[in-house]
Amino acid sequence: MLEKITGTFSSIVKTLSGNSKITEKNIEDTVEQIKMALLEADVNLRVVRRFVNSTIEEAKGEKVLKAVDPGQQFVKIIHDKIVSMLGDKKTDLALKGPDTQSVILLLGLQGAGKTTAAHKLAAKLKKDGRKPLLTACDLVRPAAVEQLSVLGQKIDVPVYKEEGAKDAVKVAKNAIEFAKKNGIDTVIIDTAGRLQIDEAMMKELVELKKKTDPVETILVADSMTGQNAVDIAKSFDEQLGITGVILTKFDSDARGGAALSLKTITGKPILFIGTGEKTDDFEQFHPDRIAGRILGMGDIVSLVEKAQETVDQEAAIKMQKKMARNEFTLQDMLEQFESVEKMGSVSKIVQMLPGMSNFDESMVDKAGIKHQKAIIQSMTYKERLNHLIIGPSRRKRIAKGSGTSVQEVNKLIKQFEKTKLTMKKLTRNRGMQAKMMQQMSGMDLSQLGNMQLPGGFHF
Numbered sequence: 001m002l003e004k005i006t007g008t009f010s011s012i013v014k015t016l017s018g019n020s021k022i023t024e025k026n027i028e029d030t031v032e033q034i035k036m037a038l039l040e041a042d043v044n045l046r047v048v049r050r051f052v053n054s055t056i057e058e059a060k061g062e063k064v065l066k067a068v069d070p071g072q073q074f075v076k077i078i079h080d081k082i083v084s085m086l087g088d089k090k091t092d093l094a095l096k097g098p099d100t101q102s103v104i105l106l107l108g109l110q111g112a113g114k115t116t117a118a119h120k121l122a123a124k125l126k127k128d129g130r131k132p133l134l135t136a137c138d139l140v141r142p143a144a145v146e147q148l149s150v151l152g153q154k155i156d157v158p159v160y161k162e163e164g165a166k167d168a169v170k171v172a173k174n175a176i177e178f179a180k181k182n183g184i185d186t187v188i189i190d191t192a193g194r195l196q197i198d199e200a201m202m203k204e205l206v207e208l209k210k211k212t213d214p215v216e217t218i219l220v221a222d223s224m225t226g227q228n229a230v231d232i233a234k235s236f237d238e239q240l241g242i243t244g245v246i247l248t249k250f251d252s253d254a255r256g257g258a259a260l261s262l263k264t265i266t267g268k269p270i271l272f273i274g275t276g277e278k279t280d281d282f283e284q285f286h287p288d289r290i291a292g293r294i295l296g297m298g299d300i301v302s303l304v305e306k307a308q309e310t311v312d313q314e315a316a317i318k319m320q321k322k323m324a325r326n327e328f329t330l331q332d333m334l335e336q337f338e339s340v341e342k343m344g345s346v347s348k349i350v351q352m353l354p355g356m357s358n359f360d361e362s363m364v365d366k367a368g369i370k371h372q373k374a375i376i377q378s379m380t381y382k383e384r385l386n387h388l389i390i391g392p393s394r395r396k397r398i399a400k401g402s403g404t405s406v407q408e409v410n411k412l413i414k415q416f417e418k419t420k421l422t423m424k425k426l427t428r429n430r431g432m433q434a435k436m437m438q439q440m441s442g443m444d445l446s447q448l449g450n451m452q453l454p455g456g457f458h459f
């Protein structure tokens with residue numbers, strides 16, 4: 001995700017931050033460097049020009065040259081300009097209250113990721129407490145209806161479809177009726193894509209929009225296509241009127257040209273980004289957070305949110321109480337391993353940390369977690385609740401049962417005892433608990449260096 005542009009920008013920021021003196025020449029050289037980086041990232045020329053002019057003007061003002069920490073001041077200006085390029089503020093969907101049906105129309109070219117985005121959005125809205133309905137209005141591609149059905153089933157969201165239907169507008173209208181009758185508040189419509197914008201598609205979309213009166217008409221565009229995505233957005237907006245964009249395949253986009261140009265060129269906000277093929281690989285677009293990532297400052301807020309989403313809050317509180325009473329058992333440790341596994345691709349989360357954008361999944365010791373889980377799973381429930389009864393012969397049995405060695409079993413029990421002891425000492429410090437969660441995830445912590453994060457969260 002944005003590896004290329006992040007690499008260039010972080011090194012610029014590093015150099016600047018260390019500079020106690022900034023001259024006009026420094027400013028010009030740096031802006032030139034940034035200009036090249038933006039052009040290489042396929043950012044629209046008009047956007048680049050605007051950035052260059054306004055940054056030079058602002059940086060050469062009194063604020064930077066006479067500041068106590070001119071390097072930091074300059075970095076702040078660059079940061080703010082990038083935030084503004086990305087669209088300033090996050091934009092929420094304009095959904096109506098739960099008593100009326102809000103229609104969200106998704107459109108875009110073939111393979112852009114409409115159907116995938118439809119189900120990701122449905123899952124997100126469901127998590128937010130809404131009642132979504134997916135509507136299969138791609139009647140062009142033969143397997144499209146089936147694809148949406150499968151995805152809807154996966155996330156337990158109803159899918160409205162009509163066998164053998166030919167008229168997308170009719171299906172959409174019937175879906176809204178169905179929603180009204182069944183207490184559904186949000187109707188997400190998946191439409192057919194074409195290789196290029198053509199008349200037949202536009203005609204159908206214009207009609208669909210007219211008849212369904214959507215609160216959001218969202219273009220789904222592939223971020224990897226760079227300026228092409230921006231051109232498509234412009235064209236759709238002119239012919240149909242869009243309210244925003246979902247940028248997909250952001251995970252594979254090293255450059256970020258589309259994200260950095262869209263708002264300035266089209267005036268329409270980026271609402272969400274798709275960051276992978278799975279349901280949860282979907283984030284609301286926060287310009288300030290993305291700017292932080294691009295400048296190599298990390299995205300702590302998203303990191304914490306993601307962790308909060310995946311860790312069961314109630315279970316966490318229960319665990320905390322247990323720790324406080326020194327009741328932490330091997331069974332609890334097993335549950336913690338499981339919750340860490342549930343967090344899915346840890347690498348995606350770690351990538352949001354400052355300076356960790358190059359972290360990849362191979363650095364996470366998944367096999368290690370599996371082994372440790374197997375050891376605890378080979379214990380009886382009684383043993384899990386009281387590790388003191390696990391003598392040599394039990395250890396031998398557990399090693400055999402888990403396909404590991406007695407040494408490994410010893411190691412795990414030792415680690416458990418150590419954790420229990422540390423937990424007892426530190427139960428009042430939330431930050432330290434988070435650290436322990438990380439340690440138990442089997443991550444190779446040496447990779448993380450000496451990072452200090454807010455709230456005493458220290459690797």
Ligand SMILES: Nc1nc2c(ncn2[C@@H]2O[C@H](COP(=O)(O)OP(=O)(O)OP(=O)(O)O)[C@@H](O)[C@H]2O)c(=O)[nH]1
Nearest residue numbers: 110111112113114115116193248249274275276277
């Ligand atoms: N890596 C990655 N892949 C994605 C993302 N979004 C979609 N894809 C993949 O892109 C391919 C096309 O996605 P679809 O959702 O079927 O695209 P579509 O726009 O509905 O395509 P048509 O219905 O044929 O017009 C699939 O293989 C998806 O898994 C994303 O954010 N990241």
Ligand SMILES: [Mg+2]
Nearest residue numbers: 114115138144
């Ligand atoms: Mg589709």
